[in-house]
Amino acid sequence: MRPARISAGLAxxxxxxxxxxxxxxxxxxxxxxxxTLKECSGCHMVFxxxxxxxxxxxxxxxxxxxxxxESAALPPDVQADIVGYLTANAADxxxxxxxxxxxxxxxxxDVPLRITEMPWWKRSHGExxxxxxxxxxxxxxxxxxxxxxxxxxxxxxxN
Amino acid sequence: xTSRLLFVALLIPxxxxxxxxxxxxxxxxxxxxAQAKQDNSKFTSFSAEAGKKxxxxxxxxxxxxxxxxxxxxxxxxxxxxxxxxxKAIDPMAVSAxxxxxxxxxxxxxxxxxxxxxxxxxxxxxxxxxxxxxxLMSQ
Numbered sequence: 001m002r003p004a005r006i007s008a009g010l011a012x013x014x015x016x017x018x019x020x021x022x023x024x025x026x027x028x029x030x031x032x033x034x035x036t037l038k039e040c041s042g043c044h045m046v047f048x049x050x051x052x053x054x055x056x057x058x059x060x061x062x063x064x065x066x067x068x069x070e071s072a073a074l075p076p077d078v079q080a081d082i083v084g085y086l087t088a089n090a091a092d093x094x095x096x097x098x099x100x101x102x103x104x105x106x107x108x109x110d111v112p113l114r115i116t117e118m119p120w121w122k123r124s125h126g127e128x129x130x131x132x133x134x135x136x137x138x139x140x141x142x143x144x145x146x147x148x149x150x151x152x153x154x155x156x157x158x159n
Numbered sequence: 160x161t162s163r164l165l166f167v168a169l170l171i172p173x174x175x176x177x178x179x180x181x182x183x184x185x186x187x188x189x190x191x192x193a194q195a196k197q198d199n200s201k202f203t204s205f206s207a208e209a210g211k212k213x214x215x216x217x218x219x220x221x222x223x224x225x226x227x228x229x230x231x232x233x234x235x236x237x238x239x240x241x242x243x244x245x246k247a248i249d250p251m252a253v254s255a256x257x258x259x260x261x262x263x264x265x266x267x268x269x270x271x272x273x274x275x276x277x278x279x280x281x282x283x284x285x286x287x288x289x290x291x292x293x294l295m296s297q
Binding site for chain 1: 222225245271272273276
């Protein structure tokens with residue numbers, strides 16, 4: 001009986017916690033495009049194309065020799081294949097009308113080059129102390145999956 | 160008898176895979192060796208010692224965040240490394256990761272990117288061969 005009582009107590013605590021912190025989650029379709037999965041995952045998690053507008057992807061992919069102070073050069077055909085996928089599924093793509101909230105606060109003339117510069121990202125990470133990103137197992141705020149364990153599946157739940 | 164046969168039967172594919180990996184690596188090293196000879200008639204053979212020195216050197220001419228191979232791959236090639244974006248990198252030492260340097264396309268791609276990042280130029284065939292020889296000795 002004792003273990004049952006403990007787990008009932010735990011459930012109550014968890015229930016309260018869940019009530020206190022409503023589960024906010026960003027759910028995006030997982031990336032399935034083969035070249036994007038293969039090439040972009042070499043150095044970092046494969047970021048969902050919905051997280052940036054098409055003009056940002058075009059700018060990023062147009063200068064892979066200087067990709068965040070590293071060369072991420074690709075053969076032109078592979079690069080074109082990836083740009084095509086990223087821009088077709090970007091935040092401002094017609095298919096993503098339902099999640100246009102991702103573009104609120106972004107001017108049409110802005111070309112954000114970092115997901116962590118996006119107003120939606122800043123709004124949703126305001127409570128995370130900047131020092132936390134420097135932990136060795138996280139290293140940088142762009143390492144989404146260090147905290148969002150299901151990020152590779154497109155699921156970014158609140159931690 | 161049966162168990163011995165089973166053991167042999169299980170061993171054959173294992174040897175096959177290892178031999179295949181080793182053959183792939185030999186092919187890459189001999190192609191680099193031919194290129195190194197073409198670049199420099201005095202070239203004789205690759206040196207693990209020179210490869211080690213290159214691997215640890217803080218180079219100039221590349222990007223500021225990544226002066227050396229060990230910036231991301233760590234000073235012990237048998238352990239996991241980490242990219243600047245926080246992603247784990249499998250060990251580079253062949254003893255710890257037998258698939259290293261068995262895919263010519265992958266080898267060309269990463270030397271191409273990383274040499275430009277760390278040194279600001281392509282690496283020579285001799286430098287690549289020395290590094291692979293060092294990592295094969297680790």
